[in-house]
Amino acid sequence: MEASFWLSRWEQNKTGFHEAEVHEDLLKYGERWLSLASGGPKKDVLVPLCGKTKDLAHLAKLGHRVVGVELSAKAAQAAFDEAKLPFTQEQQGPYQVFKAQDLDLEVRVGNFFKLPAKPSFDAVWDRAAMVALDPDRRARYAEHLIQVLRPGGTLLVNVMDYPQAQMSGPPHAVSVVDLAGYYEKSFSIETLYEEDQIDREPKFRERGLDRFVVSTSLLRRV
Numbered sequence: 373m374e375a376s377f378w379l380s381r382w383e384q385n386k387t388g389f390h391e392a393e394v395h396e397d398l399l400k401y402g403e404r405w406l407s408l409a410s411g412g413p414k415k416d417v418l419v420p421l422c423g424k425t426k427d428l429a430h431l432a433k434l435g436h437r438v439v440g441v442e443l444s445a446k447a448a449q450a451a452f453d454e455a456k457l458p459f460t461q462e463q464q465g466p467y468q469v470f471k472a473q474d475l476d477l478e479v480r481v482g483n484f485f486k487l488p489a490k491p492s493f494d495a496v497w498d499r500a501a502m503v504a505l506d507p508d509r510r511a512r513y514a515e516h517l518i519q520v521l522r523p524g525g526t527l528l529v530n531v532m533d534y535p536q537a538q539m540s541g542p543p544h545a546v547s548v549v550d551l552a553g554y555y556e557k558s559f560s561i562e563t564l565y566e567e568d569q570i571d572r573e574p575k576f577r578e579r580g581l582d583r584f585v586v587s588t589s590l591l592r593r594v
């Protein structure tokens with residue numbers, strides 16, 4: 373999707389992907405994902421394509437250094453306002469950076485693909501990030517994540533799979549098998565959760581889907 377697509381979604385408040393609470397799989401599997409990651413107790417955590425997710429503040433409050441990357445300044449501002457976190461703003465290279473005053477949390481507003489391609493993070497939480505990108509950008513996205521991850525780093529990846537012919541994305545369909553295609557050369561992959569959630573997703577049934585399989589996988593760098 374073009375940047376203009378996402379910016380206009382945010383302008384029109386069409387953010388059905390946003391979860392009202394911290395993601396349940398982050399609560400269930402986050403401790404394991406982080407304990408297996410490189411680094412000391414305080415991890416450098418990246419949340420790519422972060423929107424205004426509550427997961428950002430949750431991770432920072434656990435004591436980690438958290439960086440979100442998001443195209444929309446409106447989303448970044450909402451992430452801080454809704455968590456009642458005072459913040460400052462500064463320009464750093466291609467990014468307008470929103471920084472919490474009292475927590476180790478920043479959201480870099482700009483394009484994910486402009487992140488310097490050097491190992492800077494111990495752990496990545498991809499919730500509905502890979503599935504937000506057009507399929508032809510996925511391989512580049514996965515390569516870029518691998519470049520910014522330190523040796524020994526871990527990914528926690530939440531994706532959705534459905535018959536792509538029944539609906540055009542986003543979210544685009546990404547299965548656990550697709551994930552392996554992008555990551556298995558560099559990571560061991562353990563799928564922690566996989567379930568057809570179509571009965572809980574009336575909006576996707578209305579859009580024509582008969583299956584909507586959500587999965588969360590833990591990837592450890594080999």
Ligand SMILES: C[S@@+](CC[C@H](N)C(=O)[O-])C[C@H]1O[C@@H](n2cnc3c(N)ncnc32)[C@H](O)[C@@H]1O
Pocket residue numbers: 378379389390391420421422423424425441442443444447482483484485499500501504542
């Ligand atoms: C499906 S939403 C998921 C947001 C968030 N991960 C969540 O769980 O609520 C995808 C987000 O990625 C942002 N986005 C899309 N392409 C991007 C890019 N190239 N760089 C940074 N952000 C991007 C969009 O603005 C949107 O907020």
